[in-house]
Amino acid sequence: MAKLTEKTELVQVRCKVNGDAYTGTAEPRTLLVYFLRDVLNLTGTHVGCDTGHCGACTVIMDGKTVKSCMVLAVQAEGASILTVEGLAKGENLHPIQEAFWENHGLQCGYCTPGMLMSALFLLQRNPNPTDEEIRRGIDGNLCRCTGYVNIVKSVKAAAKKMRGVEVTA
Amino acid sequence: MTPKKFAYFAPASLKEAIQLLRENEDAKVLAGGQSLIALMKLRLAAPAALVDITKTGDLLSYIREGKNDNLEVGALTTHDTLERSKIINKKFPILSDAASKIGDQQIRNRGTIGGSCCHADPAADLPTALTALEPEFAVRGVKGKRVIPQSEFFVDTFTTSIAKDEILTEIRIPHTPPKSGSAYIKHSRREGDFAIVGVGAVVTVGPKGVCRDVRVSLGAVAPTPIRAKSAERHLKGKTLDEGNIAEAAERANEEADPPSDMHGSRQYRLDMIRVFARRALNLALSRAR
Numbered sequence: 001m002a003k004l005t006e007k008t009e010l011v012q013v014r015c016k017v018n019g020d021a022y023t024g025t026a027e028p029r030t031l032l033v034y035f036l037r038d039v040l041n042l043t044g045t046h047v048g049c050d051t052g053h054c055g056a057c058t059v060i061m062d063g064k065t066v067k068s069c070m071v072l073a074v075q076a077e078g079a080s081i082l083t084v085e086g087l088a089k090g091e092n093l094h095p096i097q098e099a100f101w102e103n104h105g106l107q108c109g110y111c112t113p114g115m116l117m118s119a120l121f122l123l124q125r126n127p128n129p130t131d132e133e134i135r136r137g138i139d140g141n142l143c144r145c146t147g148y149v150n151i152v153k154s155v156k157a158a159a160k161k162m163r164g165v166e167v168t169a
Numbered sequence: 170m171t172p173k174k175f176a177y178f179a180p181a182s183l184k185e186a187i188q189l190l191r192e193n194e195d196a197k198v199l200a201g202g203q204s205l206i207a208l209m210k211l212r213l214a215a216p217a218a219l220v221d222i223t224k225t226g227d228l229l230s231y232i233r234e235g236k237n238d239n240l241e242v243g244a245l246t247t248h249d250t251l252e253r254s255k256i257i258n259k260k261f262p263i264l265s266d267a268a269s270k271i272g273d274q275q276i277r278n279r280g281t282i283g284g285s286c287c288h289a290d291p292a293a294d295l296p297t298a299l300t301a302l303e304p305e306f307a308v309r310g311v312k313g314k315r316v317i318p319q320s321e322f323f324v325d326t327f328t329t330s331i332a333k334d335e336i337l338t339e340i341r342i343p344h345t346p347p348k349s350g351s352a353y354i355k356h357s358r359r360e361g362d363f364a365i366v367g368v369g370a371v372v373t374v375g376p377k378g379v380c381r382d383v384r385v386s387l388g389a390v391a392p393t394p395i396r397a398k399s400a401e402r403h404l405k406g407k408t409l410d411e412g413n414i415a416e417a418a419e420r421a422n423e424e425a426d427p428p429s430d431m432h433g434s435r436q437y438r439l440d441m442i443r444v445f446a447r448r449a450l451n452l453a454l455s456r457a458r
């Protein structure tokens with residue numbers, strides 16, 4: 001068995017992000033959000049609180065939303081990850097992004113990348129959510145600007161756009 | 170916030186995981202990480218090594234009927250899976266109540282029932298709910314397997330009777346008799362906060378609406394989840410009407426020894442136990458019919 005001290009140094013992490021295969025190195029203690037931002041240069045995912053409360057760092061990992069500041073990069077070995085960069089297809093915004101744009105679902109935009117991922121996860125499970133279900137679906141994402149009303153409106157509008165439309169993630 | 174340096178192992182089997190725990194002084198099991206990684210980031214915990222048990226071939230995420238009239242729940246079953254499970258909703262709504270009130274969607278997607286029990290936070294929801302169900306905890310270690318009854322599992326705040334080189338594999342919950350109902354109610358100021366008071370209740374209705382059996386569990390009011398035995402004694406054998414339930418609930422705080430902190434004073438918690446015990450008993454009863 002390898003000496004413990006060797007195992008604390010850089011290790012390789014291979015994962016798929018937004019459909020592309022990536023290999024990067026990280027210490028075991030590197031958090032997934034810093035791996036995405038600093039190693040893979042995908043800075044769309046934000047760090048808000050760094051304590052697991054705000055949800056700005058939310059990404060979809062193997063089909064489920066996670067707070068990427070609460071996951072180690074090494075735990076993502078072999079995983080499939082979707083970040084905000086994977087939503088738009090070229091120049092075409094994702095229907096959820098369009099809906100946020102059209103309904104003023106953001107002000108400063110800091111919470112938005114995480115909010116979009118939680119909205120996508122919710123709509124994949126529940127294509128026609130009530131206001132209450134939307135509020136519950138985004139309860140892990142804090143927004144300090146909007147007061148949430150326009151976010152709920154945006155998610156509702158996105159649901160309408162997406163209903164019947166196949167979503168791949 | 171970055172944890173202190175540690176070594177990371179992702180063994181392919183539970184056997185290997187147990188070996189790693191034994192060989193590495195100061196190694197810790199990593200399940201969903203939603204408590205452990207938080208503590209490590211704050212440097213309240215700094216284990217030398219983590220043994221990730223989520224990548225072993227021994228799949229520990231399941232909910233299935235056991236052999237002894239019980240339900241077996243794998244230790245790595247997530248809060249989200251519990252909340253959404255049809256069989257849990259039908260047989261043990263107390264557990265879906267508790268799971269659905271934990272943190273938020275992202276935390277429920279990763280946090281596990283085993284991790285919540287082993288972490289043993291006295292304010293955690295699933296340990297309190299489970300305490301009303303009297304389950305057994307199946308663990309595996311170097312010396313083999315053993316089963317810990319619920320009454321011996323939670324020892325103190327953040328402390329269980331599992332040894333350092335043992336892994337919790339399964340929680341076995343005995344089925345309740347027909348005409349039983351269960352519920353868990355969490356009192357917190359904001360959605361997703363830890364409980365100021367958490368109350369679980371299981372009621373079994375006998376002939377003529379008499380209380381055949383009742384269990385009431387409390388969280389966040391003692392170093393471990395506890396049973397409100399005095400309230401239980403008061404209700405057992407009596408007619409399950411509003412008056413008797415209210416009287417039993419009045420006694421629900423007799424065993425509690427709650428702290429005072431920024432979330433609520435000791436007296437506030439003692440008062441709230443009564444209120445929420447009454448509500449939990451009534452909800453459990455409404456589900457028994």
Ligand SMILES: Cc1cc2nc3c(=O)[nH]c(=O)nc-3n(C[C@H](O)[C@H](O)[C@H](O)COP(=O)(O)OP(=O)(O)OC[C@H]3O[C@@H](n4cnc5c(N)ncnc54)[C@H](O)[C@@H]3O)c2cc1C
Pocket residue numbers: 051052053197198199200201202203204205206207244270271272273276279280281282283284285287288292293294295331335336337338361362363364
């Ligand atoms: C923002 C936030 C809000 C939260 N809100 C709530 C809440 O409202 N209510 C609530 O109850 N909880 C809450 N939690 C905690 C959450 O429920 C955790 O998921 C749970 O406490 C730990 O489960 P885990 O699988 O993540 O365990 P981990 O964090 O991986 O492990 C926790 C501890 O248990 C040990 N362990 C884990 N699995 C095993 C095993 N199978 N055998 C032996 N030891 C094991 C680990 O070594 C560690 O010491 C919250 C967490 C966060 C970050």
Ligand code: FES
Pocket residue numbers: 046047048049050051052053054055056057058067068069070
């Ligand atoms: S940065 Fe991860 S939850 Fe706030």
Ligand code: FES
Pocket residue numbers: 105106107108109110111112142143144145146
């Ligand atoms: S738009 Fe500013 S935090 Fe949400």
